[in-house]
Amino acid sequence: xxxxxxxxxxxxxxxxxxxxxxxxxxxxxxxxxxxxxxxxxxxxxxxxxxxxxxxxxxxxxxxxxxxxxxxxxxxxxxxxxxxxxxxxxxxxxxxxxxxxxxxxxxxxxxxxxxxxxxxxxxxxxxxxxxxxxxxxxxxxxxxxxxxxxxxxxxxxxxxxxxxxxxxxxxxxxxxxxxxxxxxxxxxxxxxxxxxxxxxxxxxxxxxxxxxxxxxxxxxxxxxxxxxxxxxxxxxxxxxxxxxxxxxxxxxxxxxxxxxxxxxxxxxxxxxxxxxxxxxxxxxxxxxxxxxxxxxxxxxxxxxxxxxxxxxxxxxxxxxxxxxxxxxxxxxxxxxxxxxxxxxxxxxxxxxxxxxxxxxxxxxxxxxxxxxxxxxxxxxxx
Numbered sequence: 001x002x003x004x005x006x007x008x009x010x011x012x013x014x015x016x017x018x019x020x021x022x023x024x025x026x027x028x029x030x031x032x033x034x035x036x037x038x039x040x041x042x043x044x045x046x047x048x049x050x051x052x053x054x055x056x057x058x059x060x061x062x063x064x065x066x067x068x069x070x071x072x073x074x075x076x077x078x079x080x081x082x083x084x085x086x087x088x089x090x091x092x093x094x095x096x097x098x099x100x101x102x103x104x105x106x107x108x109x110x111x112x113x114x115x116x117x118x119x120x121x122x123x124x125x126x127x128x129x130x131x132x133x134x135x136x137x138x139x140x141x142x143x144x145x146x147x148x149x150x151x152x153x154x155x156x157x158x159x160x161x162x163x164x165x166x167x168x169x170x171x172x173x174x175x176x177x178x179x180x181x182x183x184x185x186x187x188x189x190x191x192x193x194x195x196x197x198x199x200x201x202x203x204x205x206x207x208x209x210x211x212x213x214x215x216x217x218x219x220x221x222x223x224x225x226x227x228x229x230x231x232x233x234x235x236x237x238x239x240x241x242x243x244x245x246x247x248x249x250x251x252x253x254x255x256x257x258x259x260x261x262x263x264x265x266x267x268x269x270x271x272x273x274x275x276x277x278x279x280x281x282x283x284x285x286x287x288x289x290x291x292x293x294x295x296x297x298x299x300x301x302x303x304x305x306x307x308x309x310x311x312x313x314x315x316x317x318x319x320x321x322x323x324x325x326x327x328x329x330x331x332x333x334x335x336x337x338x339x340x341x342x343x344x345x346x347x348x349x350x351x352x353x354x355x356x357x358x359x360x361x362x363x364x365x366x367x368x369x370x371x372x373x374x375x376x377x378x379x380x381x
Contacts, residue, residue: 009253009332010285012363013340014047016055016373018245022232023059025242026215035225037063037085037208038232041071045233046290046360047248048369050078055373056232057082065227069094072103083163085130089140095119099127106166108132108141113154120159129154130164130205131197135189136182137168147193148200155202164206165194169221173213173237183214187221212236235346235356246346248360249339250291250367253332254303255318256282266320267312271297279323280311283335288316290362291337298351301335302342 026036038061039045044052053064053075065085066072072084086105090098092115098105099119107113107129120127131151134141142150147165154162167190171179190209197204207223212231214221230236234246260266262276283301287293296314300307301321311322323329336342338359345359352358 008284008368009255010283010289011251011368011370012046013249013251013370013372014051015245015247015249016051016371018234018247019047019052019055019232020059020373022234022242022244022247023056023061025244026226026228026231027060029242030215030222030226033224034210034222035062035206036060037065037225037227039065039087039227039229040075041065041067041087042361043071043365045230045357046363047233048371049074050080051369051371053080053082054078063225066103069097069101069103073097073101076101083128096123099123099125102128104128104130104163106130106132106140107150107154108134110150110153113150113157113160117157117159126159126161128161128163130166130208131162133165133167133190133193135167135169135186135193137170137186139168141167144189144193145196148196148202151197151202151204152200162202162205164208164225165197165204166208167193169209169211169214169218171213172211172218172221173216175217175237180217183218183221187218216242230355230357233356233360235344246339246344248345248363249342250285250337250363251340252283252285252335252337254281254329254335255284255331257323257329257331258282265312267296267315269313272312274311274322276325278325279327279329281308281321281323281329281335283319283321283337284317285337286315286317286319288364289367290359290364291319292348292352292359292362294352295348299337299343299348301337302340303329303333303335305341307342 038056040049040053043049063083067088069090086103096119132141133147154160172183208225210221210226212228215228234244260274264274266272293314300309308321311320346356349356
């Protein structure tokens with residue numbers, strides 16, 4: 001079963017209406033021409049791949065992207081027919097499933113192209129692939145000067161179709177002058193690679209390079225298709241357009257309330273001592289759900305519109321909040337951990353020196369997802 005179907009106090013609320021509005025905001029930013037490819041890898045950054053993918057396609061997204069073969073097959077088993085890019089390199093033994101699932105791998109070397117072609121031929125299929133050019137990310141992909149030769153091999157292969165050519169930008173989310181220059185260099189290398197492919201008489205297919213940062217800062221990177229990831233889930237550059245809304249909220253309910261006296265300690269390691277007589281609320285959420293233990297002592301939760309600091313270390317399954325000495329808050333009242341008026345996943349990430357992706361991806365499948373849609377969002381077009 002893909003999601004926990006049991007009722008539980010702790011859950012991740014996924015606002016699909018916000019996702020639709022985010023897609024519409026990006027469409028307004030980039031104009032009518034570039035296609036939108038939505039990454040739904042890592043279970044749609046923790047939001048739930050199938051519900052997110054279905055909502056995105058309804059809102060005008062044309063392509064989806066995953067990192068692993070099983071992620072792509074999950075979409076196909078849900079009846080999703082849209083093109084699905086396979087961003088990471090699978091094992092050779094997985095290639096028959098790639099062909100069977102009509103996934104579109106990003107290919108950056110001859111060996112991978114040959115193996116993909118064999119698998120497609122054995123399946124009696126012509127596999128749609130995208131050529132990956134490494135212009136400076138330093139991860140996977142062919143050198144720009146080798147792109148035309150690899151494109152020629154793909155184009156000539158009877159079981160492969162060159163449907164696109166792509167690169168990935170390393171610092172497109174940074175407005176720093178040096179990073180702007182580096183992104184410009186990457187795009188110049190990509191244009192040179194594409195030019196070489198065309199001079200060889202080969203159609204490079206859809207050109208795509210723009211991740212979330214490039215959508216915001218680099219109009220010239222939008223090309224035929226954009227691949228905004230975290231931007232679609234509601235996290236971008238504050239104060240920059242397009243304006244987007246976080247799609248996920250992590251919520252729970254108070255499971256226990258007790259009074260503690262001044263000088264008493266709470267949780268493992270006795271790191272927190274009550275400075276006065278106070279009321280402690282136990283919350284059934286912890287690092288076993290994906291709430292980082294490193295937020296101990298650096299997180300307040302929202303209850304009845306007020307913010308209450310955590311007391312002591314976050315445990316695997318529970319954490320505690322200090323409600324203060326005078327409170328009428330009751331057991332089972334709702335609590336927001338992040339989103340919905342509490343600090344966002346980006347705020348939590350900033351406190352930990354990481355990125356919002358890590359926070360939302362970390363909310364694991366022990367936490368049930370509740371999907372909401374208010375029906376007010378229109379399609380992206």
